[in-house]
Amino acid sequence: MKKLALGVLASGRGSNLQAIIDACKEGSIxxxxxxxxxxxxxxxxxxxxxxxxxxxxxxxxxKFKTKLEPDVELAYVKCLKEHGVELVLLAGFMRVLxxxxxxxxxxxxxxxxxxxxxxxxxxxxxxxxxxxxxKFTGCTVHFVDESVDGGPIILQAVVPVEQEDTVDSLSKxxxxxxxxxxxxxxxxxxxxxxxIEGKRVLIL
Ligand code: GRF
Numbered sequence: 109m110k111k112l113a114l115g116v117l118a119s120g121r122g123s124n125l126q127a128i129i130d131a132c133k134e135g136s137i138x139x140x141x142x143x144x145x146x147x148x149x150x151x152x153x154x155x156x157x158x159x160x161x162x163x164x165x166x167x168x169x170x171k172f173k174t175k176l177e178p179d180v181e182l183a184y185v186k187c188l189k190e191h192g193v194e195l196v197l198l199a200g201f202m203r204v205l206x207x208x209x210x211x212x213x214x215x216x217x218x219x220x221x222x223x224x225x226x227x228x229x230x231x232x233x234x235x236x237x238x239x240x241x242x243k244f245t246g247c248t249v250h251f252v253d254e255s256v257d258g259g260p261i262i263l264q265a266v267v268p269v270e271q272e273d274t275v276d277s278l279s280k281x282x283x284x285x286x287x288x289x290x291x292x293x294x295x296x297x298x299x300x301x302x303x304i305e306g307k308r309v310l311i312l
Contacts, residue, residue, distance in 0.1 A: 112139040112298045115193030117184070117201040118146055122153025124199035124220055127287035128294065129160055137291055138298045143191040145184060147176070147203060163191065174204055181208040188213075195297060199290070204256055215304055217252040218297070220290045222282045224248060224264055229257035234279045237269065244268055245278070247286045249293040251304060260309045262302060263289045 114132070116125050125144060131137045144157035147169040157164030167184055170177035176184065185208070188196060198205075198219040210217065223233035225248040228240070237245035246266040253259040265285035269278060296302050296311060303310040 113142045113192045113194045114139050114197055114294070115188040115191060115195070116141055116144045116153075116157075116197045116199050118144060118151060118153035118199045119148045119202040120151055120153060120200045122151065122156045122199065123283060124197075124286055124290055125153050126156050127291060128197065128199070129156070129162070131291040131294075133160075137295045139195070139294060142193055143188065145187060147201070153200070169203060172203075174202075175206060176203055176209070178206070178208050181206060185209055185212045195294070197290075197294070198252060205252060206254070210252065210254065215251060218262065218290075218293060219250055219252050219257070219259070220286050221248045221250065221257050222279065222286060224266065225250060225257055225261060232275075234282060235275050238273060238275060238278060242269060245282065247282050247289060249289050251309065260304050260307050262293045262296070262309045262311075265289045 118125050129141055132140050141162050144153055144162055144164040146154050146166050149166045154164040154166060165187065170180045196213050196217040221233060223237055224246045228236040244266050246264055248264045249262045251259040251262065267282050267285055301312045303312055
């Protein structure tokens with residue numbers, strides 16, 4: 109079976125990237141990470157990629173803080189396409205993508221978020237959940253659209269909030285589930301089992 113070509117965008121530590129690389133290597137996902145791109149020059153994610161022989165590049169994001177300039181979006185797209193990427197994975201990528209990018213990969217961009225969307229979108233989702241006093245939170249893999257963390261939901265996992273939890277302890281338990289469901293969602297995509305119907309994703 110031909111391996112699906114993955115492109116990962118990451119701004120930081122890259123633990124989700126690592127989980128995806130490992131799952132590809134051990135064969136639980138019929139895919140391979142072809143390129144890692146970061147908007148942060150010294151992101152650990154780039155190092156993790158290079159360590160396993162994956163092309164990992166820094167592409168300067170331009171003048172904005174929370175998005176890429178339109179021509180930079182095109183540079184990201186060009187780089188992904190040059191490496192034959194079929195599915196784009198945002199893994200801790202801290203910028204919102206817009207039309208120039210999204211229109212090039214319709215239904216082919218996923219993101220992982222550390223909360224049960226639509227609760228607690230945006231930054232610091234684990235802290236938001238703790239401060240709001242919810243008893244359960246978790247994580248969500250979703251397709252990416254123009255909204256912030258509002259695209260069609262693919263998979264979610266529930267994590268109970270303990271009374272003694274800190275942001276760190278809660279984030280750690282959520283992260284374990286992130287690694288599991290992100291890989292699972294990619295596997296379903298590879299098997300052609302995800303069908304988007306409006307805001308719903310059917311698992312075939
Ligand atoms: C994860 O919590 C992810 O849900 C969020 O950013 C964090 C990235 O972590 N979008 P890592 O870089 O994959 O370790």
